[in-house]
Amino acid sequence: MAPAKAGAGRLAIIAGSGLLPLYVAEAARRSGEDPFILRLKDEADQQWRDFDNAVVGVGDVAGLSALFRRHGIGRVVLSGGVKRRPGFREIHVNLKALMKLPLALKTLLAGGDDAVLKMVISLIEGQGCHVIGVQDIAPDLLASTGPLGTVSPNDDDLRDIAKGAEAAEALGRLDVGQGAVTVGGRIVALEGVEGTDAMLARVARLRDEGRISQRRKGVLVKLCKPQQDLRADLPSIGRSTVENAKRAGLAGVAVEAGRALVIEREATIAAANEAGLFVIGIDRGLPGGVM
């Protein structure tokens, strides 16, 4: 096997939780790469026996650096969820990374996800590797503009999408989260550290308790943070997002076209069609978009 981009060094995928890293690895293989998987300890939860792989702790910068050298890694993709932040005692660094450490530590402990990911990217690039985006390896995972399935939003849904996008953007600017739920024009939930699925479960509960209109459906909107590095943590949705949106009584899900990932695209869209939910890619501030 002679990967097209061999000159740039072997591709590593730093794998957090969920299905996304597996999809990225398979897409990389299809494009002629031989990806090496760095499984994040306590986070990576897929079966990786078909790929060369090794475990690395979340704060173990020194271990990461050694693995980069041993396996000739030149390019790195960050992919999947990372729920925990490393504790003080789990952070191991080498001399090179140590130079940047005071800032890095502060960011790890105090920054939003976006600030942390920017720091991680700079630490990795400090080791001589290039960090590239999931979309550079698997562009077919990106949401396109318009409805992805057979269901389209109606006028009420479009208004909810516009209102939710406004909230998600304000949220992103604060580096808090990427998602918001709007029901009948009212913003009912904003995503913090808990994540999209936990937020949708909360909406389902509030709906059961009669604290959200039973008559209005509503939408989930996920947007990129305005200042976010597109090589890390693009908003993503998958089949579970659609199922949880259904449980929360929503009419559908809107994500940013070209800047959000749809995992398990076929299964996700089939689940949405079957549930009668729309999944739509929206443009932000671009002429000719849905909004």
Added chain:
Amino acid sequence: MAPAKAGAGRLAIIAGSGLLPLYVAEAARRSGEDPFILRLKDEADQQWRDFDNAVVGVGDVAGLSALFRRHGIGRVVLSGGVKRRPGFREIHVNLKALMKLPLALKTLLAGGDDAVLKMVISLIEGQGCHVIGVQDIAPDLLASTGPLGTVSPNDDDLRDIAKGAEAAEALGRLDVGQGAVTVGGRIVALEGVEGTDAMLARVARLRDEGRISQRRKGVLVKLCKPQQDLRADLPSIGRSTVENAKRAGLAGVAVEAGRALVIEREATIAAANEAGLFVIGIDRGLPGGVM
């Protein structure tokens, strides 16, 4: 008994859930009023046998209007929580209110809390009553500037307060909620329809799961929404807020001086002192404030 403000008609307190309406009623009585309590059905949860009172449904504008006339009500205070929004079938209106109904209905079903409360105020004033604020009846419930108990925020806490205030302000501008939790400079939770106590329970859970730093404490900040009518829904805290903040591992609670209510002030401050938490009133944009 000859109330000082008899010329303006009898005072009614529309009582939602929680202790606040009881405190307001007692304060009103101390100042020479003879308040009539309108208990909101399925919301009011205190013992009201010491006060003249009647039940009214949340959407029952016609019933409210009849009670105003029967008891000579001229001034109204809105007080306590209202968790549910009325369903379509629960909204009963008379002819006068009907004129405003298309807008009112839309607001009830789609607006944020602030929009709904402004609408409710305008419906009540349309019946010839004046709506006044809790602070006009019980000014001693308002938070003052500076620490209310024996504990003061340290420099880390002050930074968390500043960051949380920024988030709470953005949240308020969207008419979503009034509260935010910041831990070690990172905004971890924003309050939506679920309310402050449910948000604090979420933070406690995220902390147990290791998704929020165990080393950093953090703060709860509650602010008025920038555009909010001060006669309704001032942010409030009480003993349960302090207890839940303690469970969430926070260092303390900050509220807006002069624009937030501290219910059960003595018990709340005693609980905070005992738990080692600060409770502080902060100024927003005023010179000489804590921030």
